[in-house]
Amino acid sequence: MHLLLVDGSTYIFRAYHALPPLNRKSDGLPVGCVQGFTNMIFKLTEDLKGEDAPTHMAVIFDHSARTFRDDIYADYKAQRPPPPEELVPQFPLTRAATRAFSILPIEMEGWEADDIIATYTTQALAAGGKVTIVSSDKDLMQLVDLDGRVRMLDTIPRPGQPPLRWIGPDEVMTKFGVTPDKVIEVQALCGDSVDNVPGVPGIGVKTAAELINTYGDLENLLAHAEEIKQPSRRQKLIENADLARISKQLVTLSKEVPLELELSALARVPMEPGKLIPFLKAMEFNAATKRLATLLEADPDAYEADPELAVKPVAPVGFDNAARAEARAARLAAEGRGDSPAVLHAAEVHETIKATPFDLAAYETISDAAGLERWIAAIYRQGYVAVDTETTGLDNQQADLVGISLSTQPGNGAYIPLAHATGADDMFGNGRAEGQMDIEVALALLRPVFADRSILKIFHNYKFDHGVLVRYGLEVNAIDDALLLSYALDGPQFNTMGELADHWLGHAGIPIKELLGSGKTQRTFAQIGIADATRYAGEDADITVRLWHILKARLVPENSTAIYETLERPLAPVLARMEARGISIDRQILARLSGDFAQRAAALEAEAHELAGEVFNLGSPKQLGDILFGKLGLPGGSKTKTGQWATGAGLLEELAERENVPLAKVIVAWRGVTKLKGTYTDALPAYINSRSNRVHTTYSQHSVLTGRLSSNDPNLQNIPIRTEDGRKIRSAFVAAPGKMLISADYSQIELRVLAHIADIQALKDAFEEGLDIHAMTASEMFKVPIEGMPSEVRRRAKAINFGIIYGISAFGLANQLGIPRSEAGDYIDTYFKRFPGIKDYMDHQRRLVKSQGYVTTIFGRRIRFPNANSSHQAERAFVERASINAPIQGSAADIIRRAMIRMEPALVQAGVHADMLLQVHDELIFEVDEGTEDEAMPVIAQVMEGAAEPAVRLTVPIQVDAHAAKNWDEAH
DNA sequence: GCAAGGACGTA
DNA sequence: GTACGTCCTTGCA
Known part of the structure; x- marks a missing residue:
């Protein structure tokens, strides 16, 4: 017997980083890893022929769940970031690829792939067989044996190295300095920073190997630790003996996994064209389809693409209609929309989905566990699902969950009613309506799906649903948000699902008013009949999945991927947590x-x-x-x-x-x-x-043209501060008992951003020297020394500085300062003469907005002005001013967004507990335990000051001031 | 009951 | 002169 075990998960991750990205042509689904994986499996079957040919074979995957190691050591793999979103939909596809080759994919909840591999290896050896483990994971090296019956094989392509690299005892010796049977002893000492295995601090592989080669194993070493000559090494070993023992437990692979399939079940069976070709066709791997069909002596045209995996022929006319595609390309070219493949692809996705009719009667009501399980199985096959929650109200911190709807592809949908009451017309009503499954049962089934990082959950306004779902104990990982996609692409043009659906699908969907009524007679969703609710909620999920397909396809051709992936999507859960905390x-x-x-x-x-x-x-x-x-x-x-x-x-x-x-x-x-x-x-x-x-505001992440947030219900971004009375109101915002508030705000962020963007050396120098920027401006303009400057002179300069940021006009400045317009005009001329780069910057933005219809922030956020070439003079002038302001305000907004995204992990890393509560454009408010404010403030300030890096290296210093107090007025 | 306009709080 | 959200009155349905 020769057992071949492929370590699937490690391969996928390595392939993700090693291989160029590849998207399926028809729908843009990322399939680079699937292709790499498919090639690897195929090459294995080619390379391992004759003597090396395995008789038994399986691909082993990690199951995304906790394992016994989490119980031994809470921080195990704690540093591991979630998988990249592009990788997520590829997980189920690699399982499908494995089955397509007539090989069993194996994964078990609660066990790592390595443990399953170790158990099968042990069993194969006991049966007198030999084992090849396809992996380069050093954790598996402990399984290699001295007499060549267990070897590893590294197949990850590396430039300048042979395609197949065998790992035997010699290679293990090179890596760990010991024989394979001593690998775990070494790992116990040196630990592993990637998996967060602690080891003994200060001992690396070399020292560990030397110690093990002297003392044989960990226990013997610890028993003789007193004898070690080097004092520090001796002390470390004695102090950290338990850490070393825990580490050994962590790295030791279990050989007693309760396998669901016996070894004999892994016997190899020949590849079948009927399984393989439909898979390859569904993935649109055309070259591989041809090659493998030839190899199997099969006719590729005799097989259809696997309908479960293929791009669904959702439209009357499919993607592969060449004549239609050609006509479309010509039309788009004529419209000046270019003809790049990505643009064409996005247009095709849009047209196809738009042509798919809505059938509200087709949506399914899920009323029992079996029905929900069927849907969950479909979700796992698809790898993603659109989700919408229905609640009793618009306040997501209070509203009760009434039902959840799902959709896995345009045209389908399902609704799980959970808390509908008997009919509103029934005066004895308010009982529980018939035909609903138990809410706890439903949530228990959905919980692992929502938490699973390999299943993408698609929402429309995720933040709302998050606020509801967390209160029901659901954790949500791996999300996309159609509303945020729209915002990243089109700005605040569309605000609701109805507007988006109307615009992109030509179908606005059922208005909620139609179901709930309005005014005094308004009902909550719980009072809606389940049949009506299914049509409405199913449609919302259906619309969401359609919008997602259409909008996601536009990210790449419209250069908005980075903004969406690095600013919008990661910020949403951060804001959701701030909203939930309240103040x-x-x-x-x-x-x-x-x-x-x-x-x-x-x-x-x-x-x-x-x-x-x-x-x-x-x-x-x-x-x-x-x-x-x-x-x-x-x-x-x-x-x-x-x-x-x-x-x-x-x-x-x-x-x-x-x-x-x-x-x-x-x-x-x-x-x-x-x-x-x-x-x-x-x-x-x-x-x-x-x-x-506490008071819980709602942030809107999709409402502001420039990329700022807005706050509503209540608006906590306009709490008074300017007057004495106003500050009394601010002092009513307090820290909880035993806590302190910290306010950290950017100093003059917009003027600094202006100095950077417009490259104004005089401004940069002033910031570098820490000068009073308004006084410096006044001194430059009015030739007055800073020392002893009248406050009126500084006030005027300050108004001019703000005016510059707002796209100054003589009219506006005159109004602000109460001076004649001619005088204001003179000020502006003087300013332009003193800081010549400013005028260039302004003219540049004016030209940009007219030629391309948008301007950008320093991080590439596009801010659109459809009216830039309006025939109205006033409107045009307005757009000019706004296009001057937008890159400044927007870049500052992007900087603080980046700070917010990084803040929580940075605080954790620094070992500081601080809850971020509020954002007010250039200020962040935190709540911390009393007495920890002096630890927290430097961390907060550092994250905020460095937030532009490394994407942008600012040419001005960024300064953050932080203060702590019992209330907001004093902290500010 | 709802939308628009004016006024005013914040950055 | 930029960017918001909320309160109140007014006018119309």
Whole structure:
């Protein structure tokens, strides 16, 4: 007997890094590793002929689950990052490839592939056979034996080396300095940084081998540790004896895996064209199909592509209609959309999916475990699934889960009702509706699927579903998000699934209003009948999977892959966790303020009525305008675009000053107080979540043109700070008992980004020297020494600096500073003369936006302006200013996003516990245990300051200021 | 009950 | 002059 065991998982990972990426032509599915794997299996069968030919064969895979090693040592393989997303869909395909060659793929929950290999190896030896292990994993070297009955074979292609490299006792000796039977003793001492096996700190392979060759094994060495001459080595061994013993347990492969298949079941059977060719065709490996068909003396045309794996012929006309593809290519070329294969591919995917009709009646209601298990099996075959949750409300921190829908391909869908009540019309209702499986049973079945990093879960607005699912104990790994794909590609153009579906599929789907109604009679999803719910929810999952196919195909041709993969997708779970944490607010402070504001508002209101000589609604700009400019006949009134009198704060203040109108002052004061009361002190307490006693904002990751976040329900990005009253509100945001808040903010991030992008040496020098940037600007412009500079001069320079960032106009600057427009124009001219690069930068962005319709951040985020060539002068001017601002604001936004993505792992790495709670554009708020703030702050600042690297090396220093206190006002 | 407009809080 | 979200009034359904 000759048993050949292929270590499948290691090969896939090595192939992923070694081989160029390859995508299936028809749908862009990544298949590079599958192809590498298929070639490897084929070459093995070719190379191992005659004497070397195995009689038994299997491919062994790791099963993504914990193993006994996690129980021995919690940190085992803790450093291992999740597999790359491109690799994920390829896992099930490599199993399929194995079966296509008539070889059994073997994996077992709770066991690593290495353990299964060790057990089969032991059994084969006991049966008198020999074993070849196809792997280069050093952990398997312990199985090699001295008399050549167990050898390893490394087949990973390496330049300059033979294609097949046998690993026997000599090679093991080279690697570990000992015979194979002593490998685990050496590994126990030297550990393994990749798998996070600790070993004895400070002992490497060389020392370990020397010690083992002297003392024979670990136990004997430890028993004689006292005798070792070198003091530090002796001490390390004595101190870390237990660590070494644990390490040995970790590296020792189990030879007692309870195998499901006996050795005899692995007997080789010949390849069958009926299995192999349909697989190769489904993968669209055309050359391999021909070659293997010839080898097997089969007619490739006699077999169809495996329907389970092939791109589904979802459209009336398939992808392979040459005439149609050609016509399409011609049309696209004529439209100037280019003819790169990726562009054509994306267009084909879109057209095909768009042509697939919706059939709401086809969606399945899953009402029992057997039904769900069938769907889960389909999900594992597909490797990905679109998921949508239905809940009782829009607040994902409170809403109850009502059901979950799934779709694995355009046109299909299923709904698992979990908490529907009996009909809303039934006045005795609110019982549990019939035909639903137990929620715990359903979740138990779904839990491993959601956690499985080899199955991609596709959401639309993942953050919402995450907030619901984690509260039901589901962990979700490996996600894509159709809404974020859309945002990475098109910016905030589309906000809802309905808008996306309408635009891309020409089918908006059932509006939720149609099911729930609105106003007083509005129902929750739990009150919807299961049949209606299945149509609605199934459609949502179906739409999601369609959008995913269409949008994902556009990433590569539209240069948005990096933004999506490195900024958008990784940020979503970070934000989801911040939302779930919330922040504590002090109700008492707010209640006292509300009372205070109410009194002051009432007094101001009475005073205003007195001054106006009549009772009117102070909250009505219309009534106010009529009184000021009508009844009182004040001059200087201007009209808004709707013909109303304008009554903005700036205008009222001017009126108070110039015309000496006390009423104007009173109104401004009243507005200030009622604004704070209405928006903050009255409103915020209502947002306190009764379970957590904290306020949970929702961040929108897909709403802002420039790449910033926005915050809503409540908006925690506009908590007051500028006035005394405002800061009192801010002081109501507090650390939990025993905790502290840390606020870390970027200093002048946008001006620094401007200095970098526009390459303004004078600005860079100023930042390098740590100067007051506004004072420096003033000194340059007005020729005033920084020392003893009047505050008014600095204020003007500051307004100009901000103006530059906003795409300055003389009109705007004049307005801001209350100076004549001609004077503002002179300031701008002076600024351009002093900092000549600024004008170049501005002109450059103007040209870019007009020629290509978008500008970019330093990380390549595209910010689109479809109106760049508008026929309206005002609109054009607006786009010009926005296109000047967007790369600055957007690059700063990208920097803090990168910091947020890296923050949690960096804190873990540093051994600091800190919870990131809020982001306010250039500021991050954390909550830490009291007393740990001095450890946390440097780590936080370091991550933030280095966030652009290594993607971009900024040519200005980035500075972060961090402070800790019990409340947000004092921490800021 | 809903949308638009004005005003104003933040970076 | 950039980017947001929320509150309130108004006007129409």
